[in-house]
Amino acid sequence: MVALRVAVAGASGKVGREVVTALLREPDLQLVGGIGRRSAGQDIGEVAGAGRIGIPIDRDVRQLLQRTPVDVLVDFTEAQAALAHAFACVDAGVHLVVGTTGMSRAELEDLETRCRQRGVGAVVSPNFAVGALLMMRLAAIVAPYMPRCEIVEMHHDAKLDAPSGTALRTAALIAQARGQGDDDRPAVPIHSVRLPGLVAHQAVIFGLEGQTLTIRHDSTSRRSYVPGVLLAVRRVTELRGVHSLEEILFGAPPAGAGGAGLTPRPYPA
Numbered sequence: 001m002v003a004l005r006v007a008v009a010g011a012s013g014k015v016g017r018e019v020v021t022a023l024l025r026e027p028d029l030q031l032v033g034g035i036g037r038r039s040a041g042q043d044i045g046e047v048a049g050a051g052r053i054g055i056p057i058d059r060d061v062r063q064l065l066q067r068t069p070v071d072v073l074v075d076f077t078e079a080q081a082a083l084a085h086a087f088a089c090v091d092a093g094v095h096l097v098v099g100t101t102g103m104s105r106a107e108l109e110d111l112e113t114r115c116r117q118r119g120v121g122a123v124v125s126p127n128f129a130v131g132a133l134l135m136m137r138l139a140a141i142v143a144p145y146m147p148r149c150e151i152v153e154m155h156h157d158a159k160l161d162a163p164s165g166t167a168l169r170t171a172a173l174i175a176q177a178r179g180q181g182d183d184d185r186p187a188v189p190i191h192s193v194r195l196p197g198l199v200a201h202q203a204v205i206f207g208l209e210g211q212t213l214t215i216r217h218d219s220t221s222r223r224s225y226v227p228g229v230l231l232a233v234r235r236v237t238e239l240r241g242v243h244s245l246e247e248i249l250f251g252a253p254p255a256g257a258g259g260a261g262l263t264p265r266p267y268p269a
Contacts (some may be wrong), residue, residue, distance in 0.1 A: 003030040006233055007070045009085050010077040011057050012039035012047045015099065015222045019074055020048040022226045029233060032068045035061055035077075035085065061088045070094050072233050078160055079103045083111070086122065090114045095239075096122035097232040099225065101165030112242040121239030123248065126165025128228030132202065133246055135217040136170045139204040143177040146206035146213060154193040154201040162192040166202055174204075200224075 006023055010016040011034025023031040024045070034044045034057045045053030058064040061073070065088065072095045075082045079102030086096055090111070103111075108124065115122050127133065143149070153167040167190045175187030200219040205212060219225070228245055235248050 003028050004233065004237065005030050005032045005069055005071045007031075007033040007035070007064055007068075007073050008044075009035040009061065009073055009075040009082070010100075011044050012036040012042075013076055015076040015225055016074075017048040018222045018226055019076070019229055020044055021050050022230060024048075024050055024053070026230065029230070031055065032070060033058060033064045035059070035064055061085045065089075065092050065094070072097060072236055074098075074229060074233065075100050079107075083107055086111055087114065090118050090120050090122075093118060093120060095120055095236045096124070097229060097236055098122060098124040099126075099128050099229065101126050102161040108242060116241045119240055121236045122242045123232040123236050123239070123245055124242055125228070125232070125245040126169045127200070128225040128232070128245060129200070129217070129219050130228055130249065131224070132166055132200075132217045132219065133228075133249060135202065135204065135215050136166070136173055137246070137250060138215050139170055140173040140177040142204075142206055142213060142215070143174040146208050147178070148208070149174065149204055149206040150189045150191065152191045152193070152203045152205065154195070154198050156198050156200075157194045157196050159194060162194065163190040164192070164200075164202070166200070167192070170202070170204060 006029050008016050008019050011020055020031060023029050033055055036057045037059055039047050039057045040059035042057050043052045044055045044057050045051050058067060073085060073089050074097045075085050076099045079100060082098055082100035083103055089096055151167050151170055153164045155164060171187045171190060180187060203214055203216040205214045232245055
């Protein structure tokens with residue numbers, strides 16, 4: 001078995017360190033490098049708390065690609081850096097798994113075009129926690145039957161974007177399930193909370209006369225993202241163009257979701 005060569009952008013970040021540690025445990029995946037401006041030159045294993053493994057963190061994606069062959073880049077950085085990483089990787093024929101949020105719809109469509117032209121696959125998802133994707137899918141099932149709802153999303157105080165990509169994706173799925181189309185405006189009100197002590201939490205609250213229904217997901221550790229990331233890494237080389245983790249997990253839209261496809265884009269602007 002030939003192991004997939006994987007690098008991590010944002011290797012010294014909170015999610016990046018979890019991904020690095022997980023990759024070191026997988027026999028079919030080979031960690032070959034990482035990107036981190038502030039941690040450049042440091043050993044990626046030591047940064048992740050896994051001990052020295054002799055692989056330095058590179059300052060930028062081009063330095064990484066010049067130093068070692070890469071099959072898949074996992075990116076948990078920030079929107080503009082992730083886009084630059086993605087374009088450089090597509091040009092080099094490297095597949096992508098992107099958990100960074102905040103990219104615009106136009107930027108994602110540009111990435112889709114480039115991936116198709118180069119025969120490269122990308123999995124772009126606002127959330128790699130399987131439970132969060134189930135929460136969004138269940139919200140789409142409920143939406144046609146309970147026409148009023150609001151979203152409350154709560155994250156750590158260092159999160160750059162608000163509303164979160166998960167909340168925007170949930171709103172888009174609810175709109176599609178109700179046959180309302182897929183535009184750039186959130187389909188339902190979204191309330192964003194940013195506080196220390198939080199990780200990632202979202203509740204979709206539906207209301208009808210005399211009753212409410214709440215669908216809630218809580219990530220209490222960034223380890224919750226790891227199984228979804230590893231699944232995407234293993235599948236992305238089979239894909240062409242930009243896809244979502246929803247497509248890999250669920251395929252077709254759920255029954256009762258209004259007939260509209262639930263995964264035309266990874267997430268809206």
